[in-house]
Amino acid sequence: MADRASDRLLRMLGMIAYLDRHEGVPVGEIAEHFGVSAAQVMQDVELLWVTGTPGYLPYDLIDFDASAYDQGVVRLTEGRGMTRPLRLGAREAVSLVAALRALDGALGPALDDERAAVLRSALAKLTAATGDAATAVDVALAASGTPGVTSAIAMALREGRRLHIRYVNASDVATERDVDPIRLVTDDERSYLLGWCRAVDGERLFRVDRVLDAVVLDEAAEQHDVAPGADTFAPSSSAELVTLHLASRARWVAEVTPVEAVRNHEDGSFEVDVRVVNRDWLQHLLLQVAGSVVSISPPSVSADAAAAARSALDAYERLALR
Amino acid sequence: MATTPAAAERLLNLVIALVNTPGRMTKEQVRTTVAGYGDAPSDDAFERMFERDKDTLRELGVPVLTVTDASHGDDFGYRIDLDTYALAPIDLTAAELGVLTMAAELWQDRSLRADSTRALTKLRAVGQAPGSTDLVAGLTPRVRDGGGAFAPLVDAVQSRQAVRFTYRAATSGEVRERVVEPWKLLARRGGWVLVGRDRDRGASRSFRLSRIEGAVRTVGPVEAFETPAADELAEALSSWDSGTRGVATLAVLPERASALRTRHVPDDAPHPTVEGRDVLRVPYRAQWELAEEVVGYGDAVLVLEPASLRDAALSLLRTAAALDDKEPARG
Numbered sequence: 336m337a338d339r340a341s342d343r344l345l346r347m348l349g350m351i352a353y354l355d356r357h358e359g360v361p362v363g364e365i366a367e368h369f370g371v372s373a374a375q376v377m378q379d380v381e382l383l384w385v386t387g388t389p390g391y392l393p394y395d396l397i398d399f400d401a402s403a404y405d406q407g408v409v410r411l412t413e414g415r416g417m418t419r420p421l422r423l424g425a426r427e428a429v430s431l432v433a434a435l436r437a438l439d440g441a442l443g444p445a446l447d448d449e450r451a452a453v454l455r456s457a458l459a460k461l462t463a464a465t466g467d468a469a470t471a472v473d474v475a476l477a478a479s480g481t482p483g484v485t486s487a488i489a490m491a492l493r494e495g496r497r498l499h500i501r502y503v504n505a506s507d508v509a510t511e512r513d514v515d516p517i518r519l520v521t522d523d524e525r526s527y528l529l530g531w532c533r534a535v536d537g538e539r540l541f542r543v544d545r546v547l548d549a550v551v552l553d554e555a556a557e558q559h560d561v562a563p564g565a566d567t568f569a570p571s572s573s574a575e576l577v578t579l580h581l582a583s584r585a586r587w588v589a590e591v592t593p594v595e596a597v598r599n600h601e602d603g604s605f606e607v608d609v610r611v612v613n614r615d616w617l618q619h620l621l622l623q624v625a626g627s628v629v630s631i632s633p634p635s636v637s638a639d640a641a642a643a644a645r646s647a648l649d650a651y652e653r654l655a656l657r
Numbered sequence: 658m659a660t661t662p663a664a665a666e667r668l669l670n671l672v673i674a675l676v677n678t679p680g681r682m683t684k685e686q687v688r689t690t691v692a693g694y695g696d697a698p699s700d701d702a703f704e705r706m707f708e709r710d711k712d713t714l715r716e717l718g719v720p721v722l723t724v725t726d727a728s729h730g731d732d733f734g735y736r737i738d739l740d741t742y743a744l745a746p747i748d749l750t751a752a753e754l755g756v757l758t759m760a761a762e763l764w765q766d767r768s769l770r771a772d773s774t775r776a777l778t779k780l781r782a783v784g785q786a787p788g789s790t791d792l793v794a795g796l797t798p799r800v801r802d803g804g805g806a807f808a809p810l811v812d813a814v815q816s817r818q819a820v821r822f823t824y825r826a827a828t829s830g831e832v833r834e835r836v837v838e839p840w841k842l843l844a845r846r847g848g849w850v851l852v853g854r855d856r857d858r859g860a861s862r863s864f865r866l867s868r869i870e871g872a873v874r875t876v877g878p879v880e881a882f883e884t885p886a887a888d889e890l891a892e893a894l895s896s897w898d899s900g901t902r903g904v905a906t907l908a909v910l911p912e913r914a915s916a917l918r919t920r921h922v923p924d925d926a927p928h929p930t931v932e933g934r935d936v937l938r939v940p941y942r943a944q945w946e947l948a949e950e951v952v953g954y955g956d957a958v959l960v961l962e963p964a965s966l967r968d969a970a971l972s973l974l975r976t977a978a979a980l981d982d983k984e985p986a987r988g
Contacts, residue, residue, distance in 0.1 A: 421717075453752045460749065474843070547918075628980060644978040646956045
């Protein structure tokens with residue numbers, strides 16, 4: 336469990352090693368480097384100043400150049416043997432190396448040569464310094480979307496330009512719109528573009544695998560403030576509530592769908608309450624998991640899905656493919 | 658937990674003392690000479706304080722060694738070995754530190770996030786200048802939470818120690834204890850998966866972390882099993898790795914299924930013609946995956962080839978056609 340004392344200890348040990356490598360660094364620069372306030376850096380330095388080896392006489396203590404410190408510059412003059420950087424723990428190495436590998440796999444194609452080279456050199460250095468510890472974890476991020484679309488989005492983000500996209504929604508209806516790109520969010524399932532849609536004048540989350548075409552426009556994108564959490568799909572609480580009772584093997588539905596509640600039954604089956612903004616989306620899902628459905632409420636949902644399935648079977652029949 | 662400045666100061670003094678001690682320090686020496694420990698009001702309080710600090714340091718990756726002095730029998734002490742303590746030589750440019758900063762933000766999982774943040778604090782010591790993340794502005798990768806099972810499983814993979822947990826099987830819903838030799842953790846298609854050898858089955862199995870119920874406990878000693886051979890591991894991982902397995906021929910209504918259309922591959926082979934529909938070839942990784950996707954489009958997308966994929970789609974549709982026979986849920 337990370338608590339403030341251990342975080343602070345690591346930071347102070349890191350500072351000694353850093354200051355041993357850099358002769359005299361302004362407080363503000365140390366603060367920026369370690370991501371803390373200047374006041375915190377001064378508290379850390381002043382604490383370091385009174386620590387050392389037992390006895391704690393002047394020559395036992397970590398020491399800094401006092402006149403430089405008065406000028407706001409930290410210069411280490413005695414490190415008491417603590418100047419070597421602390422190694423990474425096994426799980427720490429795993430967490431960073433696995434993340435870098437996943438970034439390389441997913442974002443590699445969206446980065447230009449220079450940026451891709453930085454990613455790979457960081458990965459190579461870290462792997463060399465930590466050994467093969469990181470093979471315990473393997474993350475594949477989903478790089479969904481066609482290469483043309485992905486690189487257009489990456490370029491628009493990099494250069495702060497507006498995009499013109501053709502997008503098909505869950506109802507299989509394609510529309511064209513101009514979007515100011517804000518973020519490209521890639522998770523282990525798919526990629527989303529968070530953007531400001533100029534047609535509706537609001538933020539929208541677009542699934543990248545449904546962006547049919549993307550063109551980078553000459554105009555600069557406008558800056559927009561978005562709510563925290565805007566890059567996570569969360570249906571509105573006023574949307575229709577549908578309850579699905581599914582057999583155990585469809586448990587992935589509860590894992591990949593934002594559900595309001597899950598109730599487990601003794602027999603391994605489970606019920607989920609789902610807010611449905613778009614019935615077409617739900618129908619798509621139901622046709623996939625039909626074999627695991629125990630019951631659905633309201634019943635009109637299952638009637639619609641069954642009708643869609645029968646109409647598809649009729650279409651196969653007409654082609655003599657059944 | 659109390660997070661007084663005194664705790665950080667005491668920990669720092671302990672680290673410096675144990676690094677600089679010529680041989681080792683006994684517990685009593687720590688108590689009487691290291692700043693911060695003399696304040697302990699009783700033997701018990703000192704004992705608890707010292708044990709907790711030792712655990713904290715080890716958790717942070719500081720190697721606190723227990724050393725026995727041959728001439729004093731069971732009288733033991735502690736020290737920190739600097740060669741074990743130190744990171745292998747490494748220098749990071751500002752841009753590299755920036756990439757690492759972004760990598761550390763990948764995780765939504767709390768324990769992974771804590772681990773990567775610590776790693777980053779340590780690496781800042783060897784960074785040339787503050788890292789800049791504008792390198793990859795606007796790209797936000799993220800990996801969802803692995804839950805409470807994640808951290809103990811990573812540790813067990815690394816120490817090659819068997820684990821025991823309660824698992825709710827996906828196919829049957831059966832809830833049962835499993836004893837597994839953990840090989841690897843994968844993040845794939847929206848979830849975390851443990852791949853390892855199920856001791857009861859005597860074969861490799863995959864377990865979704867989201868279906869592990871309750872705590873993961875280690876069983877038996879560390880280094881209890883061999884790392885699997887490369888081909889054995891590859892075999893166990895094969896179902897989780899992507900890659901094209903085949904190409905399907907689909908008949909699509911005009912103007913429909915545009916998302917599917919973007920993935921079609923042009924080819925020179927003669928296409929069958931279907932009146933009123935476009936015929937497209939679309940590559941797939943797994944048949945079940947494409948069958949489910951196609952079925953979702955209802956009558957807008959039909960499978961012509963291969964026959965096995967068409968059968969899979971037809972079977973899903975027949976099941977779905979009977980959905981309105983089911984009773985609505987009550988309550």
